[in-house]
Amino acid sequence: xxxxxxxxxxxxxxxxxxxxxxxxxxxxxxxxxxxxxxxxxxxxxxxxxxxxxxxxxxxxxxxxxxxxxxxxxxxxxxxxxxxxxxxxxxxxxxxxxxxxxxxxxxxxxxxxxxxxxxxxxxxxxxxxxxxxxxxxxxxxxxxxxxxxxxxxxxxxxxxxxxxxxxxxxxxxxxxxxxxxxxxxxxxxxxxxxxxxxxxxxxxxxxxxxxxxxxxxxxxxxxxxxxxxxxxxxxxxxxxxxxxxxxxxxxxxxxxxxxxxxxxxxxxxxxxxxxxxxxxxxxxxxxxxxxxxxxxxxxxxxxxxxxxxxxxxxxxxxxxxxxxxxxxxxxxxxxxxxxxxxxxxxxxxxxxxxxxxxxxxxxxxxxxxxxxxxxxxxxxxxxxxxxxxxxxxxxxxxx
Numbered sequence: 188x189x190x191x192x193x194x195x196x197x198x199x200x201x202x203x204x205x206x207x208x209x210x211x212x213x214x215x216x217x218x219x220x221x222x223x224x225x226x227x228x229x230x231x232x233x234x235x236x237x238x239x240x241x242x243x244x245x246x247x248x249x250x251x252x253x254x255x256x257x258x259x260x261x262x263x264x265x266x267x268x269x270x271x272x273x274x275x276x277x278x279x280x281x282x283x284x285x286x287x288x289x290x291x292x293x294x295x296x297x298x299x300x301x302x303x304x305x306x307x308x309x310x311x312x313x314x315x316x317x318x319x320x321x322x323x324x325x326x327x328x329x330x331x332x333x334x335x336x337x338x339x340x341x342x343x344x345x346x347x348x349x350x351x352x353x354x355x356x357x358x359x360x361x362x363x364x365x366x367x368x369x370x371x372x373x374x375x376x377x378x379x380x381x382x383x384x385x386x387x388x389x390x391x392x393x394x395x396x397x398x399x400x401x402x403x404x405x406x407x408x409x410x411x412x413x414x415x416x417x418x419x420x421x422x423x424x425x426x427x428x429x430x431x432x433x434x435x436x437x438x439x440x441x442x443x444x445x446x447x448x449x450x451x452x453x454x455x456x457x458x459x460x461x462x463x464x465x466x467x468x469x470x471x472x473x474x475x476x477x478x479x480x481x482x483x484x485x486x487x488x489x490x491x492x493x494x495x496x497x498x499x500x501x502x503x504x505x506x507x508x509x510x511x512x513x514x515x516x517x518x519x520x521x522x523x524x525x526x527x528x529x530x531x532x533x534x535x536x537x538x539x540x541x542x543x544x545x546x547x548x549x550x551x552x553x554x555x556x557x558x559x560x561x562x563x564x565x566x567x568x569x570x571x572x573x574x575x576x577x578x579x580x581x582x583x584x585x
Contacts, residue, residue: 260305260342261342262345263343263345264309264310264347265335265346266291266310266314268315269316269317270350271294272294272314273285273286273375273378278380280381281381286315297379304398305398312324317374320355322471325359328346333467337366341368342369343371345373345390346360346371351423354432354559355559357407359567362564369396369405370397371407371408373390373393392410399448407459413444415440415442416434417434417439419585436536440454475565476492476497476500478492480504484511485513489517490521493524498525499562499566499569500527500529501561502531504532507540508539508553518550519548529551529552530552531558533558535557552579
């Protein structure tokens, strides 16, 4: 085979020599040049491969922004970090990992199917463990969400978030987002490197919810483990389990099956476009502390919170928001100094009822909000007023 090819090359070279009148001594050079063509072909092939690889890498970053299907809705994903973007040392490690390590582009690469149900754009707002969430990030996130939802081209928003404080962020947005378009927070209980990571399917479901016109008007939602929960009532009930979140007292508002959200309930409390809270020009939220009640308690932490500049205190009391006597004295004194006191409960379910003593002490009761969400509402309420009667009306209606 090689001999045949060599003979053909020789005949071609000889013909060229005859045509251009070259001497016979030139034929070795022609032969050499011909032989050198093989590595040149390989180099060309390598160059093609390199270019193709570069193009693919660029496409991963640019696809969410540049390729659109006019028949699909536009969904924006805002990434903030968390376990869904977490990385562990091994694929069997589901605790002790580092959260907020994977960028939005990598998350989207893991779920290419989302591009079949929506046109996706991605924004990396922050990349943190949600236990490090700050009021500043909350404000920046809310402003970014409102800015994007103001565009007619955006059908809905998905926010990737750590599960430690996802319910707080969701409730904050539920009170300050000025749109009926769907806003869905999504996280994961296992890092992206785990064998059975729950993040990819959670993210896909969240996009399906945000892309659906049926999702409008349900307020801010949390999508985990095939469930759709309301921002107000969904809470974390387990430290590590995949089914850690539930709103078992009031029920989930829906679920996702076969890429489609199904809704069965609708939040009755004021939210999003009906809410009076506006953070458009807010640069700082009032300081509110949460104090955990227990037997043999004292007023030490109450006095420390007041000294530290707290404008409000959420007391997570025992039972129906009960307060240890010495702690009660400290809270009454704090209220007289202008600090708003909210009685909440450390118990997982049930409402804290408003009592006659609350009116006497000028305290607020938290209704059915847990201490973490009571803090969110109180921060926003303090932007409007410090009147406990008015603030109580917020807790009764939001």
